[in-house]
Amino acid sequence: MEADVEPRLLLVHCIRDTFQLTGTHIGCDTSHCGACTVLLDGRPIKSCTLFAIQAEGRAITTVEGLEQNGTLHPVQEGFCQEHGLQCGFCTPGMMLTAAAFLKENPRPTEDGIRTAISGNLCRCTGYVNIVKAIQYAAAKLAE
Amino acid sequence: MIPPGFEYYAPTSVNEATALLKQHGADAKILSGGMSLIPLMKLRLATPRYIIDINRIPDLDYIREANGFLKIGALTRESDLERSELVRSKYPILIDTSSTIADPLVRNMATVAGNLAHGDPANDHPATMLALEAQVVAVGPKGERRIPVSNFFTGILSTALSADELLTEILIPIPPAGSGGAYIKMERKVGDFATAAVAVQLTIGADGACERAGIGLTNAGPTPVRAKKAEDVLRGRKINDEVIRQAGQLASEESDPKSDLRGSAEYKRDLIRVLTARAIRRALERAGNGS
Numbered sequence: 001m002e003a004d005v006e007p008r009l010l011l012v013h014c015i016r017d018t019f020q021l022t023g024t025h026i027g028c029d030t031s032h033c034g035a036c037t038v039l040l041d042g043r044p045i046k047s048c049t050l051f052a053i054q055a056e057g058r059a060i061t062t063v064e065g066l067e068q069n070g071t072l073h074p075v076q077e078g079f080c081q082e083h084g085l086q087c088g089f090c091t092p093g094m095m096l097t098a099a100a101f102l103k104e105n106p107r108p109t110e111d112g113i114r115t116a117i118s119g120n121l122c123r124c125t126g127y128v129n130i131v132k133a134i135q136y137a138a139a140k141l142a143e
Numbered sequence: 144m145i146p147p148g149f150e151y152y153a154p155t156s157v158n159e160a161t162a163l164l165k166q167h168g169a170d171a172k173i174l175s176g177g178m179s180l181i182p183l184m185k186l187r188l189a190t191p192r193y194i195i196d197i198n199r200i201p202d203l204d205y206i207r208e209a210n211g212f213l214k215i216g217a218l219t220r221e222s223d224l225e226r227s228e229l230v231r232s233k234y235p236i237l238i239d240t241s242s243t244i245a246d247p248l249v250r251n252m253a254t255v256a257g258n259l260a261h262g263d264p265a266n267d268h269p270a271t272m273l274a275l276e277a278q279v280v281a282v283g284p285k286g287e288r289r290i291p292v293s294n295f296f297t298g299i300l301s302t303a304l305s306a307d308e309l310l311t312e313i314l315i316p317i318p319p320a321g322s323g324g325a326y327i328k329m330e331r332k333v334g335d336f337a338t339a340a341v342a343v344q345l346t347i348g349a350d351g352a353c354e355r356a357g358i359g360l361t362n363a364g365p366t367p368v369r370a371k372k373a374e375d376v377l378r379g380r381k382i383n384d385e386v387i388r389q390a391g392q393l394a395s396e397e398s399d400p401k402s403d404l405r406g407s408a409e410y411k412r413d414l415i416r417v418l419t420a421r422a423i424r425r426a427l428e429r430a431g432n433g434s
Contacts, residue, residue, distance in 0.1 A: 007151035007194065029144055031182055032334055034248055043222070043251040049181045050252065053151055054174075054196060097248065118333040119246025 005052045012036045014052035015062060023063035023092045027121070034120030037093030038062050044097040046119075063092035066099060074140035075099045075133070084133030086124035094120045098134045108138055146184035149191055153199045157282055157311060160197055165284045165307040167193045173309060174198070175218060178245065178253040179261045203311065206230060213315040221250035221258070234315070235429060236324030236344060240271045243328045243340070259295065260310045262302040262366075265336040269296060269367035270359030271326050274342035277315045283308035296366040321354075322346040323429030327422045328361065329414055331405065337361045338405040339414045341394065343422040345377070347430045353377045358390070358422075362405075363398035363415055370394040373419060382427060391420040 003018045015024045015038065024047060027035030031049040038047045039061035066073040075098045078084060085091045094117060101116040102108065108116070113134050114127075122130060154160040164171055172180055172191035175198065183189035197203065203218040206227045213234060215224075221241040224230045230237050244250060244258070244267050258268040259279060272292040279290050281304055295303050304310060318324070328340035340361035348354045356377040360368040373394040380386050395416035402408045 006148070008146045008148050010146075029185070031178065031245075031249060034246075037248060040251070044248050045251050046248050049178065049185075049249075051151075051174075051177075051181070051194075053153075054177075054198060116247055119248035 003052075007051060007053050009052045010048055011038070011050045011052045011055055011060070012047040014055075015047060015060070018052075021062050021064050025089055025092060027089065032121070033090070034093045034097065035090055037096050037120060039096055039100055042100060042103070044093075044100045044119075061096065063096060066095060073099060074137040075102065077140065078133035078136035079130075082129050082133040082136050084126070084130045086122075086126050090120055090122045090124075094122065094130055098137065102134070102138055102141055106138065106142060108134070110135070144185040146181070147187060147190045149194045151194050151196065153196045155199050155201070157200060157203075157309060160195055160200065160309050161283055161307060163193070163195050164309065167195075168306040171195050171306075173260070175257045175260075176220065176253040178249050179257065179263065197309070208317060211317055213317055215255050215313040215315070217254065217256040217309070217311050219255050221245075221253045221255060222247065224255065225250070234324075236271055236275070236326050236342065236426075239326035239328075240267045240342070243267060243326070243330065243337075246334045249334075256310050256313060259292070259313065260302060260304065262296055262298075262300045264296070264299070264364060264367050265362045266367075267326070267328065267337065267340060267361055270340060270361040271324075271342040272313065272315070273359030273367055273369045274324060274326075274344040274357035275315045275318075276344075276357055277313055279310050280312040280314065281305075281308040282311050287311075289314070293369055299365050318344070319346055321348065321430055323426045323431070324357075325422045325425035325429060327418050327425065329418065336405075339363060339398075339400065339411045339418060341415060341418040341422045343419070343426040345382075345423070345426045345430050347382075347427070351381050353380055353382055358394060358419065360394065360398050360415060363400050363411070365399070368398055370397045370419070372397055377423070382423065387420050387423050390423060391416040394419040 025035040027033035031046045036048040171193040174196040203216040205216040224241040277292045324344035326342040329338045342359040344357040346355035356374040358370040373390040395412045400411035
């Protein structure tokens with residue numbers, strides 16, 4: 001995707017307003033909550049704390065990109081199966097962080113999962129099922 | 144929150160970056176990880192007219208040992224330390240430090256060099272680099288110079304870098320055999336700055352006496368603090384419970400924390416006493432294990 005942007009435009013605003021991809025959320029707007037998480041060259045980062053211009057020529061994955069050819073990503077499937085969401089606001093960021101984490105850590109411990117998502121806050125505090133959802137995805141990916 | 148407007152440069156060499164710094168001086172800010180700068184701009188606490196984004200400069204992203212130093216390039220991310228087998232096996236004090244900074248997502252952007260160059264006494268690497276007796280390499284229009292980290296922090300949020308200099312590399316002397324280090328931080332929750340934190344790096348000789356000691360304190364004064372008296376009490380002695388107790392007491396006396404939401408100054412000084420003792424014990428264990 002391409003756009004001419006003002007240097008001060010934040011990546012999250014470029015994604016949501018310019019490209020109209022609203023799966024990426026804005027929560028705290030202060031790089032604490034992780035609702036705006038996207039993958040930058042495969043690594044999860046907070047798109048409220050990056051200028052869009054910094055992403056020029058680099059690969060950005062948003063939650064819209066997790067599903068491939070009509071098939072849910074195993075992490076998405078896990079969040080469905082294990083009730084990994086309540087209000088759903090943190091879910092896109094949570095799933096992107098989880099997908100990137102599982103790529104580097106195919107056999108994660110529960111502690112490892114909890115550390116990996118420590119930059120993504122769930123105000124419903126549904127962490128138990130979020131961890132289960134990621135464990136489901138790890139098992140699915142290992143098949 | 145929308146940051147104020149600025150003119151954006153993305154130089155592709157260190158020379159180009161320093162030429163821009165020379166041209167724009169104090170009106171310009173370097174953007175590396177941006178994890179301190181961009182939040183400050185969004186809050187309009189920083190309003191630079193020019194942003195010099197160094198992320199397009201090649202060959203500044205590395206971790207390697209050469210010429211007696213562990214060298215960390217300016218664009219090395221905090222999470223790169225955690226991913227580095229060399230750092231994990233030989234420099235656990237750096238893993239202690241980076242793994243307590245902000246959260247894993249922020250660490251994918253935040254740079255180790257930026258953590259120093261920001262000059263914030265609440266940042267974590269300053270104390271660790273003081274304990275390790277690291278140096279930084281600064282490049283400006285007149286060439287390159289090395290600055291010991293012990294002379295780097297000159298005041299609140301200010302460093303020895305001139306307005307036209309770029310921090311390009313961190314140099315950590317490779318510790319001799321019998322060395323070990325640890326960083327222990329007390330934080331209220333993930334992502335918070337330290338209530339207090341202590342870095343300790345020791346070298347223990349064949350006779351069991353401490354040959355070298357470095358102790359740095361986080362959020363313990365207007366600049367990062369090197370606890371020299373506590374270092375002195377360790378050096379040349381066999382480290383036993385009594386010596387550890389004295390070092391903790393001295394480090395506490397050398398600190399100058401402020402009361403804030405994280406605790407009273409009195410509480411923080413006591414915390415530094417306790418954390419210093421714990422960090423010395425962990426460093427000693429690691430010195431025994433050859434790391």
